[in-house]
Amino acid sequence: MEQPPSGRRPAELLIAAAALLVVAALLLWKAAQPESMIAPQLSQAVQTEPAVTEIQPTEAIRTQTAPAEAATALPTVQARTFPLNLNTASFEDLLTVPGLGEKKASAIIEYRNAAGRYDSVMELANIKGFGETTAERLSAYLAVYP
Numbered sequence: 001m002e003q004p005p006s007g008r009r010p011a012e013l014l015i016a017a018a019a020l021l022v023v024a025a026l027l028l029w030k031a032a033q034p035e036s037m038i039a040p041q042l043s044q045a046v047q048t049e050p051a052v053t054e055i056q057p058t059e060a061i062r063t064q065t066a067p068a069e070a071a072t073a074l075p076t077v078q079a080r081t082f083p084l085n086l087n088t089a090s091f092e093d094l095l096t097v098p099g100l101g102e103k104k105a106s107a108i109i110e111y112r113n114a115a116g117r118y119d120s121v122m123e124l125a126n127i128k129g130f131g132e133t134t135a136e137r138l139s140a141y142l143a144v145y146p
Contacts, residue, residue: 082097082140082141082142083139083140083141083142083143084096084097084141084142084143085142085143085144085145086108086112086118086121086124086142086143086144087112087117087118087144087145088145089108089142091105091106091109094108094109097138097141097142098141099134099137099138100138103129104129104130107127107128107129107130108124108127111124111126111127117144118144119144120144121135121138121139121142121143121144122135122136122139123135124138124142
């Protein structure tokens with residue numbers, strides 16, 4: 001079989017053309033995707049406090065069964081990224097911790113005001129109504145930063 005003037009066989013040219021089309025299609029697909037789908041942004045700086053984000057905490061959003069109008073009718077609240085700094089968290093911040101109500105949030109702040117800064121989350125066990133089990137469970141949501 002005689003070779004074309006380019007020195008390549010037609011099958012090799014077809015394979016090369018197909019490979020180029022695949023690469024071009026991938027590049028076009030990547031360009032069309034939102035940045036968050038391709039590679040999540042990672043924070044370059046070390047944070048001493050967690051970031052605050054805005055969310056709509058509604059049952060409609062969690063279950064995705066209610067109409068969209070219901071989600072927009074509710075007020076926006078601040079949601080915290082955990083863990084919270086036990087030495088600087090406000091009463092409102094502590095209320096965002098699962099399992100902490102007003103009474104326990106107040107007790108945490110009263111203890112901090114009376115005894116000074118917390119040295120560890122396990123110090124919560126010293127507060128009336130808290131035990132070691134509760135302190136261990138809350139360690140997923142609370143921390144002591146320098």
